[in-house]
Amino acid sequence: MPELPEVQTVVNTLRPRLLGRTIQRVTLNCTDIVQPPDADLARALTGRTIKSIDRRGKRIIFTLDSAEQFYVHLGMSGQLTAVQAKDAPFAPHTHLVIDFPSGVQLRFRDPRRFGGVWWVGDAGDIAGDMGPEPLAIRPAQLARRLARTRRAIKTALLDQRLLAGVGNIYADEALFTARIDPLTPANTLAAAQVSRLCRSIKLVLHRALKHGGSSLRDFVDANGSSGRYQNRLQVYGRESKPCRRCRTPIVRQVLGGRSTHFCPRCQPADKKRSAGKRSA
DNA sequence: GTCCATGTTCTTTA
DNA sequence: CTAAAGAACATGGA
Numbered sequence: 080m081p082e083l084p085e086v087q088t089v090v091n092t093l094r095p096r097l098l099g100r101t102i103q104r105v106t107l108n109c110t111d112i113v114q115p116p117d118a119d120l121a122r123a124l125t126g127r128t129i130k131s132i133d134r135r136g137k138r139i140i141f142t143l144d145s146a147e148q149f150y151v152h153l154g155m156s157g158q159l160t161a162v163q164a165k166d167a168p169f170a171p172h173t174h175l176v177i178d179f180p181s182g183v184q185l186r187f188r189d190p191r192r193f194g195g196v197w198w199v200g201d202a203g204d205i206a207g208d209m210g211p212e213p214l215a216i217r218p219a220q221l222a223r224r225l226a227r228t229r230r231a232i233k234t235a236l237l238d239q240r241l242l243a244g245v246g247n248i249y250a251d252e253a254l255f256t257a258r259i260d261p262l263t264p265a266n267t268l269a270a271a272q273v274s275r276l277c278r279s280i281k282l283v284l285h286r287a288l289k290h291g292g293s294s295l296r297d298f299v300d301a302n303g304s305s306g307r308y309q310n311r312l313q314v315y316g317r318e319s320k321p322c323r324r325c326r327t328p329i330v331r332q333v334l335g336g337r338s339t340h341f342c343p344r345c346q347p348a349d350k351k352r353s354a355g356k357r358s359a
Numbered sequence: 360g361t362c363c364a365t366g367t368t369c370t371t372t373a
Numbered sequence: 374c375t376a377a378a379g380a381a382c383a384t385g386g387a
Binding site for chain 3: 155156172189190191192193228229230234296335336
């Protein structure tokens with residue numbers, strides 16, 4: 080469920096409920112969602128106060144009063160909610176529960192278990208080898224990074240080392256908005272195309288954020304509310320439906336193992352490249 | 360039963 | 374060595 084707009088929406092809705100609160104109890108129902116495996120999360124967290132909650136890429140970073148940190152990655156189906164324990168039924172696959180004195184519970188639920196909790200401690204190494212933030216990147220910087228790979232631009236946008244936070248939905252949406260064929264090799268994009276793409280990425284992410292993210296299946300914010308941007312998607316999940324711009328049916332094609340949706344008319348293949356493909 | 364899924368990481372191949 | 378493609382992970386819904 081989670082790309083940058085969804086993750087940021089979770090952060091925004093968690094903050095008012097958790098900032099400044101002290102962790103009273105930690106209940107771990109499934110130990111294999113914690114990394115590193117030998118981290119004693121309960122011991123590390125109990126009695127600490129949540130000082131800040133931030134996002135980096137798709138990671139939700141909690142900083143404690145001790146300056147130690149941990150982060151949650153929602154994977155594909157993860158949910159992080161902050162609820163009043165007494166009036167929230169307990170859903171299956173709730174792997175971690177953190178109780179606060181106010182009766183609020185922070186719950187991490189993740190049926191597919193692709194997500195998890197990473198204890199960082201005071202190592203300060205949250206970013207790892209993640210790429211720059213999509214909302215802050217400048218066109219020239221994006222161009223430099225794209226020039227390093229011949230992969231299809233769609234595939235390149237999903238590489239978190241190249242750019243951290245864009246996922247399958249917003250990569251497709253941004254390429255549609257920029258009118259770029261997803262199959263274009265990243266290093267063959269003209270400077271003007273990269274500028275347009277840079278602007279489109281920000282536009283699409285900002286819009287999605289404004290609408291609380293996209294709830295295609297599992298996504299809810301910390302209050303349990305769904306996003307609304309799924310209703311405004313231009314190409315993602317719209318195979319065979321008419322393009323909202325030109326009515327041409329949207330095409331779905333598997334690229335790098337992921338579904339890719341685009342309008343063949345609004346996002347035409349580069350003439351030289353499609354000619355090359357035919358002769359090959 | 361089949362196919363598909365908002366993500367990441369490991370393995371295989373060239 | 375690197376770059377890229379594919380499989381794997383676990384679960385559920387259509």
